[in-house]
Structure formats: structure tokens, C-alpha cells
Amino acid sequence: MQKENNLSKNQQIIFNLIHKSPEPLKAYTILFNVQKKGIKAPPQVYRVLDKLVEMGKIHKIESKNAFVACRNSDCEISKATAFSICEKCEVVDEISDIKLSKYLSNFNHKKGMKFKRFNLEFFGLCKKCA
Amino acid sequence: MQKENNLSKNQQIIFNLIHKSPEPLKAYTILFNVQKKGIKAPPQVYRVLDKLVEMGKIHKIESKNAFVACRNSDCEISKATAFSICEKCEVVDEISDIKLSKYLSNFNHKKGMKFKRFNLEFFGLCKKCA
DNA sequence: GTTAGGGTTGTTATAATATAACATTATGTA
DNA sequence: TACATAATGTTATATTATAACAACCCTAAC
Structure with a gap:
């Protein structure tokens, strides 16, 4: 091990x-x-x-x-990851937002699926490129 | 066109x-x-x-x-997509949840990035495989 | 100390995913 | 008609990822 x-x-x-x-x-x-x-x-x-x-x-x-x-202590072995991605300069930032992370970790699918992990990718223009 | x-x-x-x-x-x-x-x-x-x-x-x-x-009328040209993915049987469902969609569409990055689009993938075991 | 097991490494070959580049054909519209 | 734009067809190649197998290095148990 x-x-x-x-x-x-x-x-x-x-x-x-x-x-x-x-x-x-x-x-x-x-x-x-x-x-x-x-x-x-x-x-x-x-x-x-x-x-x-x-x-x-x-x-x-x-x-x-x-x-x-990983720049984040909150994602606990990659179970809850979120990123922002600039579509122009391609800069990627890991998002550390406890509220977001909790919200998604507690999200429950109607069809009764129990989630163990999620990955979220936001796309847009960063401050420099906007 | x-x-x-x-x-x-x-x-x-x-x-x-x-x-x-x-x-x-x-x-x-x-x-x-x-x-x-x-x-x-x-x-x-x-x-x-x-x-x-x-x-x-x-x-x-x-x-x-x-x-x-696309099974969803809410994702408006793929700007807001979310899926649940079973890690065992590999079934994928598109998630239609207006609250989730709104929550994420309104999420604002600390670093001032303006998001145009997101994609979210949840992983776990579906009802059958759990 | 030896030996058995797990984790890591090295290596060759090949599978799977995706795009470049260019020629051609259709379709809508002035 | 004639032009522009979108869609198609085609060959070759780039990019991303894994299969399969042999060797090595720990370390824990006997």
C-alpha cells in the first residue's frame, strides 16, 4: 500500500x-x-x-x-470537483466553494440514484479575456 | 443557415x-x-x-x-447540462432539475469570471446496481 | 534469510478517439 | 442565373489511451 x-x-x-x-x-x-x-x-x-x-x-x-x-483541501480524493475554464485563453481554475460543494454533494437524483462523486466544469471568459 | x-x-x-x-x-x-x-x-x-x-x-x-x-427542454442549446452516470451498468440519465440548473447558472466565480455554460456529471450506482 | 505478494517500472505493439486538408455537391437567396 | 453558405465525400494523419507481458523492489511473514 x-x-x-x-x-x-x-x-x-x-x-x-x-x-x-x-x-x-x-x-x-x-x-x-x-x-x-x-x-x-x-x-x-x-x-x-x-x-x-x-x-x-x-x-x-x-x-x-x-x-x-489539486489546489483544494475540500475535494477529498476527487469526490467533489469543480473547475472554471476560460474558452479563450484556456486558463483553468479549481473552484473551492464549500457551499457549492455541499449543495452538490447533497443533491439527490429523482430516480433514486445515490451519488458518490461529481465533476463540474464551468465555461466562459476570464476577467482578462472578457 | x-x-x-x-x-x-x-x-x-x-x-x-x-x-x-x-x-x-x-x-x-x-x-x-x-x-x-x-x-x-x-x-x-x-x-x-x-x-x-x-x-x-x-x-x-x-x-x-x-x-x-437531449431529453430536456431546459438546457437551452446545451448551456446547462447535468447527467447522472452509473459506474457499474454505465446507464446515463440527463438530469432535469430547474432548481439545480438555476443554482448553477447563477453561480459566480470569486475571480470574476462570467460563465456562459456548464456541464455537470454525477457518478454513483443506479437503483438497480446499488 | 528466504520467499511470497503487492506495487511499481520498463517495453513493444496496437487500439480508440479525433482532426487537417482539400475537392465536390447541394441549398437558399439576391 | 449566380453567388454565398452549408453540407458532404475522401485520404491521410494526429492525438489519446490501453493491452499484454516481463522485470524489479519492497516488506512482512515464515
Whole structure:
């Protein structure tokens, strides 16, 4: 079992890269950037990405097939994620809004489905691009 | 300009297929199913899908790269979409909840971003699978 | 210390998803 | 008619993601 916050070599390399990136990174962008560090093939990247998502260290922006580091202590292992995405400059911000998070976590589907997790993506123009 | 609700041949073929499907359809599944009707290549499918999304006739389930017909009069050209997704049987339902839709449409980001659109995906187990 | 198990890594090949670029045909409208 | 716009057809290719298998490295139990 993975120790808390104790990342393996490849996990650390890829997490660092994503963490210091101001923008979401795509799997192959990551691959190109870590090849000099010995991570040479797609499966190595995708495996680490899956693991980091599972740990809640990063999130996948589904509409962009790209990954960002988690900046939020409220999303508890990626069970409640929300992002704002600028359609022009493509800046992505993780939204930390406890009210929003609670509202959605308590939302119950009419058809009796019990939700374990949600992902919300807002699109628009950021302050700079508006 | 496309007349309201007046679909072209390929659009009609692909919309019909998606509309009558109980589950989200992927682009290549669609392609295989319409090849007998003369739609032979991926770009033909993707173009129609883009157009139908733009018209609000279908929605893309981002986490599944699949498409469902819009069952909802409230999402006004796909500006406010929400889905429930069963992680076991993969059933997807479009959520029509005016309160939820209003709540999210009125949500304002702290950083001053003005949202034009959102997409929300809930995950869990449906009644049957729970 | 050895050995068994789980997690991680390395590697090759290939599957699945999506778009570029360009030629052609239809449709609506001045 | 003639022009503009949308839709279609086609080939090739780019991008995103996984299958499958071998090897390695812990560490906990015997």
C-alpha cells in the first residue's frame, strides 16, 4: 500500500511537473517533458496519472483531456470537483466553494440514484479575456 | 443557415441513431452503424456530432467520450447540462432539475469570471446496481 | 534469510478517439 | 442565373489511451 503522501519516483516526477505548471497538461506533453528523466513510454505516464488521480493529488479536466494538480483541501480524493475554464485563453481554475460543494454533494437524483462523486466544469471568459 | 429542427440527411441519420439508443453512443460505434447508409469516414461523423451538439440536439458525455440525445427542454442549446452516470451498468440519465440548473447558472466565480455554460456529471450506482 | 505478494517500472505493439486538408455537391437567396 | 453558405465525400494523419507481458523492489511473514 502506498504510504500517505509518499510518492514513488515516477509519481514524484510527474506530480512535480503538473504541480508547477500554470496550465493543465496533457499526457503526451507530460511524456515529452519527462523523457529526459527516463520515462519513455505512454503507459508509464498513464499509469502514474491514474494513480495520482486516484490519490486525489491531481484531477482530470475531462473536456480537455488534461491534468491539473489539486489546489483544494475540500475535494477529498476527487469526490467533489469543480473547475472554471476560460474558452479563450484556456486558463483553468479549481473552484473551492464549500457551499457549492455541499449543495452538490447533497443533491439527490429523482430516480433514486445515490451519488458518490461529481465533476463540474464551468465555461466562459476570464476577467482578462472578457 | 440551418432551419430550426430541419436536419440534413446525415444529421438526421445520426440523430435518429443516437435518439433511439438507450445508452450513450461513441463516435466509432455510430460510424459502424451508419456505414450501410453511406456515411463511411470519421470526419463525416464528427462533423455531424459537432453540429448536433451546437444545435443542442445531443450532448457529449465528456467522461465517456460518448453522445446522448437531449431529453430536456431546459438546457437551452446545451448551456446547462447535468447527467447522472452509473459506474457499474454505465446507464446515463440527463438530469432535469430547474432548481439545480438555476443554482448553477447563477453561480459566480470569486475571480470574476462570467460563465456562459456548464456541464455537470454525477457518478454513483443506479437503483438497480446499488 | 528466504520467499511470497503487492506495487511499481520498463517495453513493444496496437487500439480508440479525433482532426487537417482539400475537392465536390447541394441549398437558399439576391 | 449566380453567388454565398452549408453540407458532404475522401485520404491521410494526429492525438489519446490501453493491452499484454516481463522485470524489479519492497516488506512482512515464515
